[in-house]
Amino acid sequence: MAFRSDLDAIILGALVDGPLHGYAIVKRLHKHSDGLLKLGEGQLYPALHKLEKANMVIAHWDQQEGKPSRRVYSLTDGGREELKRQRTAWEKFAKSINAVLKLG
Numbered sequence: 001m002a003f004r005s006d007l008d009a010i011i012l013g014a015l016v017d018g019p020l021h022g023y024a025i026v027k028r029l030h031k032h033s034d035g036l037l038k039l040g041e042g043q044l045y046p047a048l049h050k051l052e053k054a055n056m057v058i059a060h061w062d063q064q065e066g067k068p069s070r071r072v073y074s075l076t077d078g079g080r081e082e083l084k085r086q087r088t089a090w091e092k093f094a095k096s097i098n099a100v101l102k103l104g
Contacts, residue, residue: 007047009086010037012056012079019074021062022048048073056082 014020014028022044029037051057056079062072075083 006086007039007043008051008056009083009090011044011047011051012075012083012086015057015073015075015079016083019072021070021072025073051079054078 010029011025014025014032020028022041025048026039026044029039048057048059052059052073055076057073058076059071059073061069063069
């Protein structure tokens, strides 16, 4: 198949509405996928670090009063462009699959 599941695109999509920390990313993905997307730390943080190295996301420490600091991730312009490319690819793929499923 030409399209495969892409964790990077899913994470970029979760960040499109604004900065989030890791746990909030996981919650957003779970909520908006009706519970189908479940990510663990072992999947999420390596992907976030890869996206950060690729300049798709930036991270900063959010200081919280009376609580530990946490890293918050935001999309960069490059991340927004990559998300746009991934959305286009997904829409093309989904359209093709829908056409095949309607055969007969």
